[in-house]
Amino acid sequence: MKRVYTLYRVSTKKQVNISENHDNDIPMQRGACKEFVKYRQDWEIVKEYEEKGVSGFKVSAKNRDAIIDLQEAALNKEFDVLLVFMFDRIGRIDDETPFIVEWFVKTAGVEVWSVKEGEQRFETHVDKLTNYIRFWQASGESEKTSIRIKTRIQQLKLDGLYTGGALPYGYRIVPSGMKNRKGQELKKYEIDLEQYVVYRKIVEKTINNGTGSYVMAHFLNDQGYKTANGKKFTSKSILRILSASLPRGCTSEGETSEALQRLRIISDEEAVRIDEILKQRAQVDEEKRQLAIRTKGEAMLSGNIFCQHCGGRITTTHHKDHYFRKDGSEYLKDVLKYRCYHKANKLCECDGQTNYIAAKVDETVSQIMRQVFEGMDGAPEEEKYKEILKKQQAAHTASRRKTVFELDKDKKQLEVLQREIGKTLLGESLYSPEDLKEAINVVKIRIADSEERLEKLDSDMNQKKEMVEAILPAYRRFKSWAEEFDTADLEQKKMIACQLFDRIELGKDYNIIMHMNVTYQQFCSEWKSKNSSQVTA
Structure with a gap:
């Protein structure tokens, strides 16, 4: 009797125990192999191997226990036939699996059979080629399947549908009313109102107070709040919440859609500010830090x-x-x-x-900050500020239009002069060769100057656009600080001081030099020329 070992493999754990005759599940593979052996009187199944949830495309044979055990058993002459439902159950890696099959046959002397494809022999070059092509095709099918699945999952994400995994804080999943191809109902994300309130507290305390993740976790736990899975908050869970993509209205790859925009919890401006804070919290070079190292403690100044x-x-x-x-x-x-x-x-x-004495230094710094904020009385409203920037952009646009007009005019003139070269050589032109050469050089210089000027104008315009995107959020924060400074708590004042001033220097007799952040200095200089980048007390 020929001793037969069988190998059954499924790529997902959902395929392990499905109903009989279901395509590619383990019960179906086992039934087909037993039926195949039943008609061979000299065959007997002595051992069965199962691989549950193992990808034959992603997982190498050297990392698969079943293949390792089969190879060891083959070397020990423990079986004569390796039987599978289809050869791709052995694997789907085109530069590995064909050689494993060949090893079983030629090195170990084991027959390799498939219920659907028969015996794999290696008696001719055609046999070897057939063996390789089979697994090359299997590998290609796996790649196509992988691409289709990834594309489908990405589309489901863009539609605001739940695709599995840990549930982001601030959301719950509810029936979507849609079904997949197997008739199973899909679920979608929905904002959880109770968690939304907590999420907003986390965002506001992070941005306005500079509260760190450890302090935030203790605060929420003391208030009796729990994470989405009912556990206590930790520093890591707070960081995950703040950096999650769904509350920002996008996927982890940065793609967005109308459905995701409806699910957002924080604005783009808040997301940018949070990223700045998290980056500075992790800043290795403390000399560049503009954020309070600790928000606990009684002193107002910390970090800069x-x-x-x-x-x-x-x-x-x-x-x-x-x-x-x-x-x-x-x-x-x-x-x-x-x-x-x-x-x-x-x-x-x-x-x-x-x-x-900290109280004396803090009071002096607070007085200087109040003087800076008092100047906000003369600050233009946000719309007026936007209008100023818009006019500056309009001036750039007008200059660019004029430069482009002059450039096109010079290029056309150059074409005319270049056409004159042939006539000059034939003696039919009004220009002498020397005059024509000089005229062409003059026009080329003008063209080069215009192109350089145009490049500079485009660069300036891009800087203006970036300025609008970067300055207005900072401008809003600056005005908010001016309105709330006197009523702010110590944590907020720490945050404001560390962002308003790049560096504060403390000297003998309480001499204090404060270097204002260049962004906020620009605001001051717009409406109050007496403010400078350095204030001495």
Whole structure:
């Protein structure tokens, strides 16, 4: 009797236990192989191998336990025939599977049979070619299937339909009223109102207060909120929520549609601001940081304050004094101070102070910020600001139109002069060769100048467009700060100070130099010329 080993494989786990005779499921493959063996009196199935949810196209044979076990058994002469429903159950990789089949036959001496395709022999060159072509076609079909599935899934995503996986925070899934080809109802995303409220809290505290992910997670947990799967919030879950694509109205690949736009929770402006904050939170080079390192604590300045004398970073510390007087009364004093880290730890020669009273520094900085914001009374409304930028763009457009007109005119003149070259050679032109050459050179210089000018105008116009996109969101934030600064809490004031000023330098006798962020400096210079990029207190 010939000892037969069978191999059944399905690419998805859904195909493991489906009803009899279903195309390509394991029960169907097993039934077909047993029926095939029944008509061969000298064959007997002694062992069956199953691979559940294993792709024969994506997973190499060296990573498939069933193939490894079969090869080992073949070398030990444990079976005589390897039987599969179809040869592509062995695999679908065109530069690997044909050689595995050939190895079983020629090296291990095992017959390889398929219920549908018969025995694979290697007696002639045609046999080898047939073997290779079979798996080359199988590989091609897998690639086409993969492309079709990816395209279909992407289209479902653009339609706002659920395609599986973890559910993004802020949403729930509901019946869509649509069915797939198998008659199964598709589900769609819908904004969960309770989670939406929490999502907006996360966004607003991140943007307005600069609240970090750890602090945010503790805040939400203390309020009794839970994640979509009913667990406590963590720093990682907050970061996932803030960077998710669906609340921004797009797929993870950046594509969007009307359906996805209806599902958005945050605006483009908020998304850009969140990305800036997350980037700065992860900023390795602390010298470039414009965001408070910590939003906890009592000091207002953090992240962009430095010693005016040595350039070292300024940190915070508590000076505590506690003792009991002779009369038995208790004396307790706790003063928050800014400290030059380099001088305090003797890391360099610094002729500045070691400590500064934080309350005094914070109040001075707050007064300067109030002076800056007072200038907002003369600031133009947003529409007027847009109009100013629009007029600047219109001036660029007019200059460009004039340059293009002159350029076209010179090019036509050059064509006329170049046509004169032939006439000059024949002595039929009114121009001498020398005059014609000089005239052509003059026109070419004018054309080169116009093209250079046109390129510069286009570059300037692009910069203006980018300015509109970049400045207006910052302008709105600036006006909002001016209106809310006095009533803002400490976290908000920290956030404002770190964004308004690129660098704050603290020196002896509480001399403070504040370098304003160039974007906000532009706003000030538009309506209040006395403001400058450096304010000294």
